[in-house]
Amino acid sequence: MLEFMEGSHAVAEIVKRCRPQVIAAYPITPQTHIVEDLAQMVANCEIDAEYITVESEFSALSACLGASAAGSRVYSATTSQGLALMFEVCFNAAGMRQPIVMTIANRSLGAPLSIWNDQQDSISLRDSGWLQFYAEDNQETADLHMIAYKVCEDHDILLPAFVCFDGFILTHTFEPVALPTQEEVDAYLPAFNPYQRLDAENPLSFGMYATPEYYMEFRYEVDQAMQRAKQAFVKAGREFGEQFGRDYSALVEGYRLEDADTALVAMGSICGTVKDAIDEMRENGRKVGLLKIRAYRPFPAREIADALKGVSTVAVLDKNISLGNGGAVGTEVKSALYGSGISVYDYIIALGGRDVRKKDIAAVVDLAEKGKGDMFYGLRTEVL
Amino acid sequence: MALRVGCVAAPGRALENKTGGWRVFKPVFDPENCTKCGMCAMVCPEGCVRETEEGTFEPDLDYCKGCGICVEICPKKGIRMEKEEK
Amino acid sequence: MAEVEGGCELFSAGHRACGGCGPALAARLLLKATGKNVIIAAATGCMEVFSTPYPETAWGVPWIHSLFENPAAVASGIEASLKRQGRTEKVVCIGGDGSTLDIGVLCISGAFERGHDITYICYDNEAYMNTGIQRSGATPYGASTTTSPAGSCSLGNPRPKKDMPAILAAHGAPYVATASIAYPNDFVQKVERAINTPGPCYIQVHTPCCTGWGFESGETLNMAKLAIETGLWVNYEMVDGRVEKAKKVSRKPVEEYLQKQKRFRHLFKPARRDDVIAQIQGIADANAERFGIDIKRKESSE
Numbered sequence: 001m002l003e004f005m006e007g008s009h010a011v012a013e014i015v016k017r018c019r020p021q022v023i024a025a026y027p028i029t030p031q032t033h034i035v036e037d038l039a040q041m042v043a044n045c046e047i048d049a050e051y052i053t054v055e056s057e058f059s060a061l062s063a064c065l066g067a068s069a070a071g072s073r074v075y076s077a078t079t080s081q082g083l084a085l086m087f088e089v090c091f092n093a094a095g096m097r098q099p100i101v102m103t104i105a106n107r108s109l110g111a112p113l114s115i116w117n118d119q120q121d122s123i124s125l126r127d128s129g130w131l132q133f134y135a136e137d138n139q140e141t142a143d144l145h146m147i148a149y150k151v152c153e154d155h156d157i158l159l160p161a162f163v164c165f166d167g168f169i170l171t172h173t174f175e176p177v178a179l180p181t182q183e184e185v186d187a188y189l190p191a192f193n194p195y196q197r198l199d200a201e202n203p204l205s206f207g208m209y210a211t212p213e214y215y216m217e218f219r220y221e222v223d224q225a226m227q228r229a230k231q232a233f234v235k236a237g238r239e240f241g242e243q244f245g246r247d248y249s250a251l252v253e254g255y256r257l258e259d260a261d262t263a264l265v266a267m268g269s270i271c272g273t274v275k276d277a278i279d280e281m282r283e284n285g286r287k288v289g290l291l292k293i294r295a296y297r298p299f300p301a302r303e304i305a306d307a308l309k310g311v312s313t314v315a316v317l318d319k320n321i322s323l324g325n326g327g328a329v330g331t332e333v334k335s336a337l338y339g340s341g342i343s344v345y346d347y348i349i350a351l352g353g354r355d356v357r358k359k360d361i362a363a364v365v366d367l368a369e370k371g372k373g374d375m376f377y378g379l380r381t382e383v384l
Numbered sequence: 385m386a387l388r389v390g391c392v393a394a395p396g397r398a399l400e401n402k403t404g405g406w407r408v409f410k411p412v413f414d415p416e417n418c419t420k421c422g423m424c425a426m427v428c429p430e431g432c433v434r435e436t437e438e439g440t441f442e443p444d445l446d447y448c449k450g451c452g453i454c455v456e457i458c459p460k461k462g463i464r465m466e467k468e469e470k
Numbered sequence: 471m472a473e474v475e476g477g478c479e480l481f482s483a484g485h486r487a488c489g490g491c492g493p494a495l496a497a498r499l500l501l502k503a504t505g506k507n508v509i510i511a512a513a514t515g516c517m518e519v520f521s522t523p524y525p526e527t528a529w530g531v532p533w534i535h536s537l538f539e540n541p542a543a544v545a546s547g548i549e550a551s552l553k554r555q556g557r558t559e560k561v562v563c564i565g566g567d568g569s570t571l572d573i574g575v576l577c578i579s580g581a582f583e584r585g586h587d588i589t590y591i592c593y594d595n596e597a598y599m600n601t602g603i604q605r606s607g608a609t610p611y612g613a614s615t616t617t618s619p620a621g622s623c624s625l626g627n628p629r630p631k632k633d634m635p636a637i638l639a640a641h642g643a644p645y646v647a648t649a650s651i652a653y654p655n656d657f658v659q660k661v662e663r664a665i666n667t668p669g670p671c672y673i674q675v676h677t678p679c680c681t682g683w684g685f686e687s688g689e690t691l692n693m694a695k696l697a698i699e700t701g702l703w704v705n706y707e708m709v710d711g712r713v714e715k716a717k718k719v720s721r722k723p724v725e726e727y728l729q730k731q732k733r734f735r736h737l738f739k740p741a742r743r744d745d746v747i748a749q750i751q752g753i754a755d756a757n758a759e760r761f762g763i764d765i766k767r768k769e770s771s772e
Contacts, residue, residue, distance in 0.1 A: 021554040022547060050550035055580030059543035062536060062577065066511060066547030069534050072554060074547070092536055097390040158389060196392060198509045198532040198548065200559045205527035207535035208391050214524050218391055391524055398484035398521070398528035406489060426654050427691060429487060429494035431479040449489030451680075452688025465688075 002176040007138040007165060008033035010177045011077070011103055014142040016047045017185040018101075018149055021072035021192075024052040024063035028082040029115045030167035031105040035077060057082035061089040061100070068098040069206055071197035073149065076100070079167055080107035083121045087128075093160050094129025094222060096207055097195075099152035100160040101145060106268065106319075107167040108352045116353020117167040118319040119268060123296070123328045129222050131161035131229055132297040134267040138175040140248075140294075141165040143240065146180075146189055147248055150236045155195045157229050159222070166269040168353065180244060188243050226298040233295055251300035253292045254307050256282060260289030262365055263308055265333055266317040267293045270349075270356055274317070277361035288365055293329065301336035308337060314344045315368035317361075321348050326374060345373020354378065403430065407450035409465040415440035417460045424454040424463065480506065485528040487520040490687025492677030492694065493566070493593045495651050497521065497528075500591060503661035504560060506531055509552075511545040513565030513574060514538035516600040516679075517593060532559070539573040541565050542581035545588045553587075560665045563590040567608035568598040570674075571632050582641035582670040589664040589671045592634065595679035603682040607632035610702065611753060612746050613733045615682075620736030625746050630753060638672045639711045645669075646708040650676040652694035653705065653717075660707070676703045684732020696727040701754035704761045716761035724751045 005013075011034050015023075023042070025035040042051040050067075054060045057078050064074040078086065083104060093100055104122045108114040122132055133148060135141035141163065148161040165171065180188075196204060210218055234249050241247030255275050257263060264274050271292045281288045291307050293300065308314060314337065318327025325331060330346025337344055345368045350356045364377060388394075413424075418440040425433040425441055432444035433454060443454070455463045480501035487494035493516055501508070510533040512518045518535050521528040536544045541563040549561045565574060570592035578590060597615045598604040605618040609627045614620040618627040639646045645667040649657040657675055664671035678693040680686065685693055697703035699722045706716035725747055728734040737743045737750075758764050 022550045024547060024550075048554070050554055052546055052550055052584065054543065054546070055583070056576055058540070059546070059577050059580050062540040062543035063547030063550070065536055066534065066544035067551035068547070069544075070509065070548040070551035070555075072551035074551075088537055089540070095391070096536070195389065198534055198559075200507045200509070200532055203395055203506075203530060203532045204392050205395070205522055205529050205533045205535075206390060206392050208393055208522040208524040208527060209519060209535075210391055210524045214387065214391075217387055221387060221389070385525075388525070393522075393525040393527045395527060395530040396482070398482050398526040401484040401486070401526055403484060403486070426499075427495060427651070429489075429491045429498065429690075430483040430485070431481060431498050432483045444483065447483035449687075451490035451690075452686070453490055453495075453690055456688050456692055 002178050004174055004176050006033060006172060006174050007141060007170040008172065009037050010138045010142045010179070011145065012037035012041065013179050014145045015075050016041050017180065017182050018146060018189060019073060020049050020075040022050045022052065022064065022067035022074045023076065024054050024060040024074070025076050026054050026057045026060045026078065026082060028057070028079055030107060030171045031077045031079050031103065033171065034103060034105070057085045058089060061086045061093065064100050065089065065093050065096065065098050068100055069096070069198050071194045071199070073192035074100055077103035077105065079105040080109055080121045083125065084109060087125065090125055090128045090130060095218070097158040098160055099158055101148045101152060102160065102162055103145070104162045104164045105167045105171045106164050114352040117169050118351045118353070119164065120320040122162050122164045123320045126297055126328065129159060129226065130297065131159055133161065133163050133295055134293065135163065135165040135170065136269055136271045136292065138170055139177050139246070141170060142177055142179070143244070143246060143248060146185060147233070147236045147240055149189055151229060151232045153192060154232050157225050157232050158195055159225050159229060164268065169269045184243065188240065230298050230300065251295040252303045252307055253294060255290040255292065257289035257291060257307060259287055260311055261287045262313040262315065262369055263289050263291055263311040264315050264317060264361065264365070265291045265293065265329065267296060267329065268319065270317055270319065273356055273358060274361050277358035280358060281362055281365065286365070299332055304333060304336045305340065308342060311342060313368050314342055315364050315373065316344065316346045317349050317364065318346055319350050321351065343371065347373060347375065347377040349377045402446045403449050404446045407448060407468055409450040409452065410445060410448060410468045411443050411450065411452070411454055411463050412466050413442050414462045417462045419460060421459060423457045423459065427453055427457050429453065480530040482528045482530060484526065485521045486523065487516070488681050488687065490680045490690045492595060492651050492679055492690050493517045494520070496593045496657070496675050496677045499651070499654050499658050500562070500564065500661055501531060503658040504531070504562060504665060507558060508560045508562055509548055510534070511541040511548060511561065511563045513541045513569035515566040515569055517564065517566065519600055538569055540577050542574060542590060543577040546581045546584065546586050549586045549588050561588045562665065563588060565592060566599070567592060567594040567596060568606040571607035571634050579641065582638055582643055585642070585669055587668050589661070589673070591661070592672070592674045593677045594674050595677050595682060597682055599679050599682045612737060612750050614736055615733065625743065626736060635672065635674055635708060639708045643670050643672055644710055645671040647673045648676070648703070648705050649673055650694045650698055650703060650705055652691050652698060656705065682733070684735070685730055689730070693730065696722070696730070700724045700727045701758045701763060702727060704757050704763055706761055713761060716763050718763050718765045720765050721758060724754050
């Protein structure tokens, strides 16, 4: 049954059903409604969880790490400056193989300070060992949380994950969302069964230090777990489809890509606008398609190369910039398409919440087809 | 031996590191005047002073680093340091 | 006192601390107090590094190290998790003075403000020892460290020790204490009291460092005792914010303590700095006054 609700509220409702035992969160725009909704649920005894009002995001993730190591399923949410403050703990949590799921309400990073959307925050942690999933709409946001817990807690994976959805654009908009029942979620996502935990009955030392003799092999093992996560996601996404009727077995998803000459590549809510723009362009006889990236880490290089075979021009929409080197997604897509002969262009777009409309997508396609790319799209040159 | 996920280890393996090899001086315990107060065992940073069957104490020379804290703490001055011949 | 199973120390030998290490003794004593039913959240630092080079761990109890500044936040999460699971293990943080008084203040303040049922032990060797003896907020006035070195225009560390026990008592901690490895049974008893007091409790234990302070390894406990006897370290307890039971001493002049450590050598050589010594004596006198540690001499009967 579809209910009309705010994106943040959908996340809170789904997280409640995932039965975290410990929630630690620090408020930051535009994630606040999630943590507020969860706090109200805890206050009404709707969730059986400890809710820790931590003193910073750094502490939020540290507390989640401790609780996870002690054997609890945990949850947190953050964005932008808060995620940046968690930087140290993010690397630590992945290295310690704790299956923490954290919502990222994507927001730009200061300076200059901005509360508006882009994907710089989570993308800037792409080296950290966290799985990264990007949602196009609020339904997908909700669904990806359940799938994330399942993938992370797999004893062959044991990695933390970001579930990313665009700040304000998704967090604060109301969309129809189908919420599963508690029984349905329990059937899909069983109780947390930690691979190892802090336990006086079976003492272990967690987080020892590794000399040069061992460090590299530990990092290799994290990378291997990341690679295995591709299959784990596909499997969990397929099982999700079988149970709930919405299939998530694809790390990347094509839209009208089959006979496309030009393909756009994008992540997150912008895909919705792109799909509408594509439908219009198609009506005008232009053969354009979209490759939506759902899983950004582990990076689905092979899946991207396979999906874009036969396309001659690719335009990557980057809601981020790796300063000094262009967009992160564009750089990685170019790497995935190396040797294919496809022309790949990168467009830095919509940073800091700047609006993107269908005509902007069409304009990007025009630029790409004319061979003009690797640029910022839509700069207000009058203020430069 | 394969790495344990997350850089985790079970107790016990520190004992493989025989720190007795660090010593320059070793403690020599005199059981004759020992009052069995147990202070030497209490304050050894290695925890390697053990009780004998008679209730007196002796160092575990596999681990003793020869720091000399036990010498200082013994109320009967019953422990002395000796240069170790290697 | 908690039993140690079958003669096996919960903090085993084979760790890589310097011979004569004060913190190593504190770790052993801590586990004697807690017994097996404990989870330790440790900070990066000397104790963590010398006790856990993969795979040689010296800890016989569940132990977790995350980062330098966050054991209190990690412990907050552990405590919350145990509460939900209905488990009884005590949660104990352990960090050095650098971690506790400086970089970790954020997390420890938050944890204490929220009132988690944890015990935080700070082993105070008065500098960042693991990284090579740099100055911390606990470095005493006039001590030479590598980042507050004595020199032709410096007398060493220009600031007194940060009063962390008072800060945490101000957070409403039900039990705050200072201790010293010079009095090991006292430290063990205080740990037992702290772990059995509901709410966030704090113990700062003085653990002299022969390597960092510059004295012979066998002198560690003597040095700790002298710190107390001069009044530069006071052993006391604070219950619900009020000082109770400070250890009384027949006070010795601070010079006896300072002379024995290389980190204060600049106060004597090449020339005596009586001005600085007097200031340090002033700190000891102020401690004595504040905590009432001077044993009152009987009235002369002449």
